[in-house]
Amino acid sequence: MLKVNNVSASYGKAVALKNASLKVEKGEIVAVIGANGAGKTTLLRVISGLLKPDNGEVILDGVSIVGKEPFEIASLGLIHVPEGRGLFSEMTVKENLEMGAYLQKDDAELKNSLQFVYSLFPILKERENQLAGTLSGGEQQMLAIAKGLMGVPKVLLLDEPSLGLSPLMVARIFNAIKEINREKGISILIAEQNAYMALNLSHRAYLLENGVTVIEDSGKGLLANNYVKRAYLGI
Numbered sequence: 001m002l003k004v005n006n007v008s009a010s011y012g013k014a015v016a017l018k019n020a021s022l023k024v025e026k027g028e029i030v031a032v033i034g035a036n037g038a039g040k041t042t043l044l045r046v047i048s049g050l051l052k053p054d055n056g057e058v059i060l061d062g063v064s065i066v067g068k069e070p071f072e073i074a075s076l077g078l079i080h081v082p083e084g085r086g087l088f089s090e091m092t093v094k095e096n097l098e099m100g101a102y103l104q105k106d107d108a109e110l111k112n113s114l115q116f117v118y119s120l121f122p123i124l125k126e127r128e129n130q131l132a133g134t135l136s137g138g139e140q141q142m143l144a145i146a147k148g149l150m151g152v153p154k155v156l157l158l159d160e161p162s163l164g165l166s167p168l169m170v171a172r173i174f175n176a177i178k179e180i181n182r183e184k185g186i187s188i189l190i191a192e193q194n195a196y197m198a199l200n201l202s203h204r205a206y207l208l209e210n211g212v213t214v215i216e217d218s219g220k221g222l223l224a225n226n227y228v229k230r231a232y233l234g235i
Contacts (some may be wrong), residue, residue: 001026001187002047002078002155007056008211009046016042018211019056022189024155029181029188031202031219033195033232039211040191041083044157047189048080049073060155075103077154083163085144089133093124093143096132100150109152116184117146120176138169145176149186156180158190162197170194174201195232199223207232 002024009017017039024030032040045051047058049070058065065073070080088096097114104110118125121142127135132143141161148156158177162170174197181188192198199205202219207228215222222228229235 001028001061002189003057003059004043004047005057005059007043007046007058008054009042009051010054011042016211017046017053020208020211020213021056022206022213022216024187024189026187027181027185028204029177029190029202031198031205032189032191032208033193033198033205033222033228034208035232036193038208040193040208041159042211043208044080044082044159044189044191048078048157050080074151077152078157079148079151079153079155080157081144081148081159081161083159085140087132087140087144087147090131092129092131093135094128096143096147097124097128097150100147103151110150113150113152117149120149120179121146138165138172141165141169141173142176145173145180149180149184153186155187155189158188158192160192161190162192162194170197177201195228196223199228 004022006019006021007017008019020043034040046053049068053066060076060078088099101110101113123139124143124146161173177188178201180186190198199219199222205219205222206213207215
């Protein structure tokens with residue numbers, strides 16, 4: 001469904017990705033783990049069109065999307081929930097969700113999407129008239145994911161969804177991600193520093209180091225990998 005082949009990317013003279021490759025099949029949850037600065041955010045930015053790669057290709061459903069604008073890529077069903085959440089802080093919860101649904105043309109589908117995100121995150125229904133900027137960090141992360149879902153994605157990119165959250169809220173967010181995949185069949189690519197949570201969640205996973213994809217395995221396979229256990233799981 002989504003293939004990244006030998007992608008390199010840089011910020012000026014600073015190289016962030018070096019021939020990185022991965023794939024996400026239909027209905028899969030795929031994790032990219034790695035230390036801060038490993039290139040995880042850059043990888044997602046390249047996939048969603050926010051950053052043009054120096055070389056390589058990104059293919060969605062058999063079609064190259066390199067060079068397309070982010071809104072064009074979103075219209076093809078690839079939605080990016082960025083690190084930092086990307087919310088409109090001076091707009092209400094419901095207005096943020098409506099902004100996420102700007103690609104939707106069918107009122108019935110919009111209503112169904114809204115019902116699903118409210119069932120997934122009931123607190124958002126309770127807070128629908130509250131300004132997004134006044135929500136707690138965990139509630140803002142719920143809203144960011146819900147806003148992404150309103151775009152009816154085929155592939156959902158999640159960048160560091162656990163960042164800055166309490167362990168209890170991290171567990172809630174990851175349970176919601178699992179439910180999104182199970183209930184909607186949405187393919188999910190998650191870039192995450194919390195390696196233990198990400199690997200437990202994922203069907204397959206990649207380890208990214210210094211911009212290079214160095215290991216590919218199942219989530220359970222990487223959890224059992226001695227190097228990963230020492231370097232990223234503290235075991």
